[in-house]
Each structure stands twice: as C-alpha cells, then as structure tokens.
Amino acid sequence: MDLDRTYLQTSAWKSNIFKGKVVFVTGGAGTICKVQTQALVLLGADAAIIGRNEAKTIKAAEELAKLRDGAKVVGIGNVDVRDVQSIANAVETTVEKLGRIDFVIAGAAGNFLSDFNHLSSNAFKSVVSIDLLGSFNTIKACFPQLRKNKGKVIFVSATLHYYGVPFQAHVGAAKAGVDALSNALAVELGPLGITCNCIAPGAIGGTEGMSRLTPPGQRPTETRVPLQRLGSTRDIADATVYLFSPAADYVTGTIQVVDGGLWHIGNMMGDLYPDVIISQGEDEHSKL
Numbered sequence: 001m002d003l004d005r006t007y008l009q010t011s012a013w014k015s016n017i018f019k020g021k022v023v024f025v026t027g028g029a030g031t032i033c034k035v036q037t038q039a040l041v042l043l044g045a046d047a048a049i050i051g052r053n054e055a056k057t058i059k060a061a062e063e064l065a066k067l068r069d070g071a072k073v074v075g076i077g078n079v080d081v082r083d084v085q086s087i088a089n090a091v092e093t094t095v096e097k098l099g100r101i102d103f104v105i106a107g108a109a110g111n112f113l114s115d116f117n118h119l120s121s122n123a124f125k126s127v128v129s130i131d132l133l134g135s136f137n138t139i140k141a142c143f144p145q146l147r148k149n150k151g152k153v154i155f156v157s158a159t160l161h162y163y164g165v166p167f168q169a170h171v172g173a174a175k176a177g178v179d180a181l182s183n184a185l186a187v188e189l190g191p192l193g194i195t196c197n198c199i200a201p202g203a204i205g206g207t208e209g210m211s212r213l214t215p216p217g218q219r220p221t222e223t224r225v226p227l228q229r230l231g232s233t234r235d236i237a238d239a240t241v242y243l244f245s246p247a248a249d250y251v252t253g254t255i256q257v258v259d260g261g262l263w264h265i266g267n268m269m270g271d272l273y274p275d276v277i278i279s280q281g282e283d284e285h286s287k288l
C-alpha cells in the first residue's frame with residue numbers, strides 16, 4: 001500500500017520532522033523499502049534510492065519526488081550491494097546531489113523458497129552475499145557520512161531465524177548475521193553518535209516477499225496472527241519513522257519486530273514436512 005499525502009493527516013508524526021535530513025536506501029524501489037522512504041519524504045526528508053534495476057529505481061524515485069513540494073529524490077540504478085565500490089559511487093552521487101547522508105536503510109534483499117537438498121552452494125552464497133555482505137558494504141560505504149552527521153542506521157531483517165524455518169536456511173542464516181552485525185555496530189559506533197537498529201517485518205500483505213515466499217493455499221491468514229491481520233507496509237514505515245526520529249535518540253542495538261505477534265506462534269510456513277523434504281536424497285535434481 002503506497003502512502004500519499006493523507007499520511008500527514010492520519011499519522012502520529014509531526015510534519016517536517018525530517019526537514020534537512022537525507023536518507024540513503026538500498027532496495028528503495030522494493031515494496032517495503034519504497035513505503036519506508038515515502039513516509040520519510042512526506043515528513044520532510046530528501047532521499048536517494050539504490051537498486052539493481054535502473055528503470056524500476058528511476059521510476060520509483062520520480063514517484064517519490066511528487067509526494068512533497070520541493071522534495072528531492074535521486075534514483076541510482078545498476079548498483080549491486082555485493083560490490084562495495086558500486087555503493088561507494090552511489091554515496092558519492094548522493095552527496096553531490098543532496099549534500100549529505102543522515103539516515104541509511106540497508107534494505108536490499110534476495111530470496112526464494114528452496115529446501116536444502118535443492119539449494120546449491122552458489123544459491124546460498126548469492127542470498128548471504130546480497131542480504132548480509134550487502135548490508136555490511138552499505139554501512140561501509142556510508143560510514144564517512146554517518147560519522148560526520150552522527151547518523152542513524154536501520155537494517156531490514158526478518159523473524160525467520162528465531163526458529164527453524166524450512167526452505168529458508170539461506171535467508172535465516174543471512175538475517176541472523178544481519179542482526180549480529182547491527183548489534184556489533186551499535187556497540188562500536190555508539191561512541192561516534194551513530195545508532196544501529198533492525199526492523200524485523202512479519203507477514204506483510206501485498207509485498208514481493210509474501211508472494212515469493214508463501215506457497216498458494218499456505219498464506220498465513222489473519223486469524224493466525226495474534227493481532228488478527230496481516231501487516232501493512234505502513235506498519236513498517238511507522239517503525240522506521242520512530243527509529244529515525246528524535247524519540248529514538250537513545251535507542252540502539254535493538255531489533256524492532258513488527259509482526260503482530262506472529263513469530264510467537266511458531267513456524268509460518270504451514271506444513272512442515274511436505275513430500276519434497278520427506279523424499280530428499282532420492283532425487284536426481286539434488287544440487288551441490
């Protein structure tokens with residue numbers, strides 16, 4: 001659900017709280033990170049969004065810039081977070097065009113469902129490289145700006161690694177690493193005035209993650225969620241606004257779970273032992 005100007009009337013936040021601030025968002029054209037950026041732009045920030053797909057990234061930046069009169073939003077495509085130099089170039093462009101970076105959202109992620117038997121070593125490496133190494137590279141490239149401006153960082157994590165989730169060994173391992181990275185950086189960078197926190201979304205309706213990850217017929221229904229509804233991208237945006245706002249100046253090294261209480265219920269993926277798991281090892285499509 002994209003945000004429009006009515007967000008300013010219906011949200012809990014004061015308009016213009018982010019006036020003069022600049023946010024740098026990897027994966028900023030994606031379903032969740034775009035709405036996080038929309039809220040920040042509506043509340044006064046300028047933004048740079050970064051992505052692999054150039055056309056999609058530039059189109060999203062153009063839409064974002066229309067949200068607020070005078071908003072400046074730069075879209076930078078052809079950036080792969082696995083390549084630290086390509087992010088460093090995007091940081092340079094951002095500073096040239098917008099003057100500074102105050103906030104960073106490490107949101108770029110890759111995912112697909114695969115059981116272990118069909119998950120190749122290269123596939124595992126691809127997801128860990130995008131989600132975990134990509135998060136490291138993003139903060140590495142933004143570090144001079146974060147240090148200069150006593151910046152704030154949000155990593156987009158998950159709840160998959162709180163317990164064993166089948167078909168998600170690669171993502172669970174990567175996101176556990178993201179949480180560990182955030183905690184360590186909160187401690188190391190705290191003395192510089194930099195905060196680092198994670199947001200862990202649960203089942204968020206209408207997102208690419210939901211459509212990629214939940215097989216038809218096994219979608220978590222509202223009734224499985226303690227708060228009796230799927231999350232919205234706006235729920236994630238509101239957590240983002242909180243963590244970047246002065247209300248969270250003393251909050252670092254935390255993981256803000258935004259899932260309506262779902263992870264407490266346990267495995268989200270429905271049937272734990274479908275045939276593909278029961279029959280593993282007897283399959284000519286097993287991958288190394």
Ligand code: HXC
Nearest residue numbers: 109110111112113114118119120122123126127158208209
């Ligand atoms: C098994 C797969 C696969 C699949 C790709 N691979 N898709 N294996 N099942 N469905 C394997 C390939 O066969 C290959 O291994 C290896 O992964 C790398 O694939 P490439 O396509 O060459 O790599 P790359 O272009 O880097 O692609 C990255 C990707 C891809 C992650 C694999 O899915 C991607 O680009 N996704 C981007 C968008 C995305 O995933 N968005 C989702 C965000 S939602 P072999 O062995 O053949 O070489 C999200 C939510 C997470 O992340 C939290 C959930 C709660």
